Amino acid sequence: MTKPLIEIDHLVKKFGDNTVLNDISETINQGDVIVVIGASGGGKSTFLRSLNLLNKPTSGKIAFEGTDITGLSEKELDQVREKMGMVFQQFNLFPNMTVLENIKLAPMKVKNATDAEATAQALALLKQVGLEDKAEAYPASLSGGQMQRVAIARALAMSPDVMLFDEPTSALDPEMVGEVLKVMQDLAKSGMTMIVVTHEMGFAHEVADQVWFMDQGVIAEKGTPEQIFSAPKEERTKDFLSKVLAQ
Amino acid sequence: MKKKWMRWLTALLVLLSFLGFSGINHVQAADDSLQKVKDKGVLVMGTSPDYPPYEFLVNDGGKNTTVGIDISIAKQIAKDMGVKLQIKSMDFDSLLVGLQTGKVDMVISAMTPTRERKQSVDFSELYYTAEQSIIVNKADAKLYKDKDSFVGKKIGVQTGSLQADLAKEQMSSSPQLGLAKYTDLVLALKSHKVEGIVAEEPVALTYVQHDPDLALINGKFTLDPSENGQAIGFAKGATTLVAAANKSIDKIKKQGLIKQYMTEAADKMTTNTTDTSMIHYWKYFAKGIGYTLLITAISVVIGVILGTLLALMRLGKNKLLHALAVAYIEFVRGTPLMIQVMFVYFGLGIFLDIPALLAGIIAVALNSGAYVAEIIRSGIESIPVGQTEAARSLGLSQKQTMQSVVFPQALKNIWPALGNEFISLIKESSIASIIGVTDLIYQLKVVQTATYKGVQPIIVAMVIYFVLTFGLSKILGYFEKRMKHDEATH
Numbered sequence: 057m058t059k060p061l062i063e064i065d066h067l068v069k070k071f072g073d074n075t076v077l078n079d080i081s082e083t084i085n086q087g088d089v090i091v092v093i094g095a096s097g098g099g100k101s102t103f104l105r106s107l108n109l110l111n112k113p114t115s116g117k118i119a120f121e122g123t124d125i126t127g128l129s130e131k132e133l134d135q136v137r138e139k140m141g142m143v144f145q146q147f148n149l150f151p152n153m154t155v156l157e158n159i160k161l162a163p164m165k166v167k168n169a170t171d172a173e174a175t176a177q178a179l180a181l182l183k184q185v186g187l188e189d190k191a192e193a194y195p196a197s198l199s200g201g202q203m204q205r206v207a208i209a210r211a212l213a214m215s216p217d218v219m220l221f222d223e224p225t226s227a228l229d230p231e232m233v234g235e236v237l238k239v240m241q242d243l244a245k246s247g248m249t250m251i252v253v254t255h256e257m258g259f260a261h262e263v264a265d266q267v268w269f270m271d272q273g274v275i276a277e278k279g280t281p282e283q284i285f286s287a288p289k290e291e292r293t294k295d296f297l298s299k300v301l302a303q
Numbered sequence: 304m305k306k307k308w309m310r311w312l313t314a315l316l317v318l319l320s321f322l323g324f325s326g327i328n329h330v331q332a333a334d335d336s337l338q339k340v341k342d343k344g345v346l347v348m349g350t351s352p353d354y355p356p357y358e359f360l361v362n363d364g365g366k367n368t369t370v371g372i373d374i375s376i377a378k379q380i381a382k383d384m385g386v387k388l389q390i391k392s393m394d395f396d397s398l399l400v401g402l403q404t405g406k407v408d409m410v411i412s413a414m415t416p417t418r419e420r421k422q423s424v425d426f427s428e429l430y431y432t433a434e435q436s437i438i439v440n441k442a443d444a445k446l447y448k449d450k451d452s453f454v455g456k457k458i459g460v461q462t463g464s465l466q467a468d469l470a471k472e473q474m475s476s477s478p479q480l481g482l483a484k485y486t487d488l489v490l491a492l493k494s495h496k497v498e499g500i501v502a503e504e505p506v507a508l509t510y511v512q513h514d515p516d517l518a519l520i521n522g523k524f525t526l527d528p529s530e531n532g533q534a535i536g537f538a539k540g541a542t543t544l545v546a547a548a549n550k551s552i553d554k555i556k557k558q559g560l561i562k563q564y565m566t567e568a569a570d571k572m573t574t575n576t577t578d579t580s581m582i583h584y585w586k587y588f589a590k591g592i593g594y595t596l597l598i599t600a601i602s603v604v605i606g607v608i609l610g611t612l613l614a615l616m617r618l619g620k621n622k623l624l625h626a627l628a629v630a631y632i633e634f635v636r637g638t639p640l641m642i643q644v645m646f647v648y649f650g651l652g653i654f655l656d657i658p659a660l661l662a663g664i665i666a667v668a669l670n671s672g673a674y675v676a677e678i679i680r681s682g683i684e685s686i687p688v689g690q691t692e693a694a695r696s697l698g699l700s701q702k703q704t705m706q707s708v709v710f711p712q713a714l715k716n717i718w719p720a721l722g723n724e725f726i727s728l729i730k731e732s733s734i735a736s737i738i739g740v741t742d743l744i745y746q747l748k749v750v751q752t753a754t755y756k757g758v759q760p761i762i763v764a765m766v767i768y769f770v771l772t773f774g775l776s777k778i779l780g781y782f783e784k785r786m787k788h789d790e791a792t793h
C-alpha cells in the first residue's frame with residue numbers, strides 16, 4: 057500500500073536572509089514512519105512546522121491528501137491542521153485545564169462533538185496512553201512523561217491522518233523516555249503515519265521505515281535504519297552519527 | 304475667581320478654535336440669542352453652588368436644591384423673559400467654558416467682570432457691589448483693626464480671586480496663603496496657619512454667623528469700581544440677552560430686591576445648619592457613593608471591552624489598526640484625565656448635548672480603556688507562543704485559540720493589575736466632579752459648604768473611599784485565590 061499522503065515539492069523557507077529549508081522535495085506515504093535526525097539548527101523543526109503551515113513556506117508546494125495546501129485560506133487551513141496531529145518538545149499542555157479538558161477542547165470546539173462523546177473518547181485515549189486515573193488532574197501535577205502522553209492523546213483526539221513529533225522525549229528525564237516511546241511505538245504499530253524528529257536511535261531502529269538525515273536545510277541522506285546507521289554514504293552523516301553515538 | 308485650571312481651559316479653547324469650531328464665539332450681525340432662549344422656553348444658568356449666600360445647596364425635604372441671591376436674581380430674569388429657569392451646576396473654573404461652548408446661556412456665580420474675563424465673554428451691568436471684609440479668630444479680634452494691622456502676618460485668600468489681587472496690592476507686607484475653598488481657608492485660620500481671611504462681606508458674614516469662634520472686621524480696602532462687584536456673564540455677542548438681563552437688574556435694584564434675597568438666603572442657611580452632624584447628611588454621601596460606583600462600574604465594563612479591542616488591534620497584523628491603537632493608547636495615557644473629562648463635556652458638547660454624568664462616564668471609560676489595553680497586551684504577550692501553536696495545530700481557529708486558550712490564561716496573569724486599575728478608577732472617577740457630576744467628591748464639597756465644617760466631611764469621604772477600595776480589593780483577592788486554587792496540585 058503506497059498511497060502518497062504528503063508530497064513536498066521544492067519547499068524553501070527563509071527567515072530573512074537565512075535559508076533554513078533549501079529546496080526539499082520528498083513524498084511521505086500512508087502508514088510510513090519516518091524518523092528525522094540531524095544536528096541542531098539543521099532545520100528539522102522548521103521542516104515539521106512547514107508541513108502543517110505553522111510556518112508559511114517561502115516557496116514550493118505541499119500537497120496533503122492530493123490537494124496543495126500552501127495557498128489555502130486560514131479557515132481552510134484550520135481544517136487541514138486538525139488532520140495533522142502535532143506533539144511538541146515542551147508538551148504545551150494548557151495549564152488552566154484538567155487533563156480531560158485538554159483532550160476534549162478541540163473535538164468540542166472544532167468538531168462540535170457533544171460533551172458526552174468527547175468525554176468518552178478522551179477517556180478511551182487516556183486508557184490507551186495509560187493515564188485513565190489522571191483525567192481530573194491539572195498538568196502541573198503530572199510528571200514530564202505523563203504530560204507528553206497526555207499531549208499525544210490530545211492530538212489523537214482529532215483522529216489525525218498523520219502525527220508530527222518534534223523531539224518528544226528530549227525534555228524528559230531519562231527514566232521517563234521509555235513510557236513515551238512505548239506509546240509512540242504502539243501508535244506506529246496501529247498503522248499511523250508518523251514523522252518523528254528524535255535522537256533516540258533505538259526507537260528509530262525498531263520503528264522507522266525510513267531515516268532522513270537533515271543538514272543545512274536539505275535531506276542530505278535517507279534510507280532504511282540499517283542503511284543509515286550501519287552504512288552511511290555521506291561524510292556528514294558519518295560525522296553526525298559518530299558524534300551522537302559517542303555521547 | 305479662580306485661575307487654577309485656566310491654562311487647560313485655554314488650551315482646550317485654542318484647540319477647538321484651531322479645529323475651526325470657534326464660530327460660536329463670533330459676533331453675529333443680528334443677535335438672536337434672546338429669541339433662541341424664548342423659542343426653547345428655557346433659560347439655562349450655570350453656577351458653582353459652593354459660595355453662600357450667593358449660591359449654595361440646601362436639603363429641601365430630601366432633595367438638593369440650589370438657592371441663594373444669584374438664584375433669586377436668575378429666577379427674576381427668567382420670569383421677566385417669560386421662560387423657565389434651568390440650573391446647571393459646575394466647577395467655577397468651568398463656567399466660562401460652559402458659556403463659550405453653549406452649555407449654558409448665562410453664568411451667575413458671584414462673578415466679578417474683570418478685564419481678563421471680558422475678553423472672552425460679555426457681562427451685564429453690576430447687580431451688587433460688596434464691601435471687602437477680613438475674617439479673624441474671635442480671640443484675636445482686638446488685635447486687628449483693618450487691613451493695615453496685618454503687617455508681617457500671614458493672610459488667607461481664595462486662589463485667583465479678586466480678594467487675592469486686592470491683598471497683593473494693598474497688604475503687600477502680609478504673606479499670602481492661597482486655597483481654593485473658603486471652608487479650607489477657615490480651617491487654616493483656626494489652626495493659625497493664617498491670621499485673617501480676606502472675603503467679601505456677605506460671604507464673610509455667613510461664616511462668622513455660623514461659627515462662634517470667628518469674628519469679622521472691615522478691611523477698609525480702596526476699591527476700583529470697574530474691577531469690583533458682580534455681574535452676569537453671557538456668550539460674546541449675546542447683546543439681546545444682555546439687554547434683557549440689564550432690564551431685570553434695573554428693576555431688582557429699583558425695588559431693593561437684593562436685600563430681600565439676602566434675607567431669604569440667610570433663612571435657607573439656618574435650615575441647613577440646624578443640624579450639622581454628618582449623620583444628618585448621610586443622604587448626600589449615599590448619593591455620592593451611588594454616582595461614584597455608577598461611574599466606576601460602567602467605566603470598568605466599557606474599559607475592559609475597549610481595552611480588549613485595542614489590545615487585539617495593537618497585537619494584530621493589520622498595520623492601520625495597529626497604528627490607530629498605538630496612537631489612541633499613547634495619546635490617552637499622555638494627557639491628564641481631567642482635560643479629557645473637560646474635552647468630552649465641553650469639546651464634544653458643542654455638537655452633542657451630553658449630560659455631565661454621561662460625559663464623565665464616557666471620559667473615564669475611554670481613559671480606562673487605554674490603560675486596560677496595555678494590561679491586556681502584556682497579559683497576552685506573557686503566554687508562551689507554544690500555547691498558541693498547540694491550539695492551532697489542533698485545528699482551533701485564531702479566534703478560538705484566543706478565546707479558549709490564551710485569554711483565560713492571560714486574564715489570570717493580569718488579574719492583580721486589572722484589579723489595581725479598577726480600584727484606582729474608584730478614586731480617579733472623582734475628577735468628574737469638576738463638570739458637576741454629583742459624585743462623592745462633589746457631595747463632600749456640598750456638605751462642607753452646607754455645614755461650614757471643613758474637616759468632618761473630608762474624614763467621612765476618606766473613610767467611604769477606603770471602605771470602597773478595600774472592599775473591592777478583598778473581593779478581587781477572593782477571585783484571584785479561587786483561580787489559583789483551580790490549578791493547585793491535587
Ligand SMILES: Nc1ncnc2c1ncn2[C@@H]1O[C@H](COP(=O)(O)OP(=O)(O)OP(=O)(O)O)[C@@H](O)[C@H]1O
Nearest residue numbers: 071072074076094095096097098099100101102103
Ligand atoms: N521563527 C524564526 N525566525 C528566525 N529564524 C528562525 C526561526 N525559527 C528557526 N529559525 C532559524 O532556522 C534555523 C533552523 O532552526 P530549527 O529550529 O528548524 O532547527 P532544528 O534542526 O530543529 O534544531 P534543534 O535541534 O536545535 O531543534 C536556525 O538557524 C534558527 O535560528
Ligand SMILES: [Mg+2]
Nearest residue numbers: 100101102222
Ligand atoms: Mg528543533
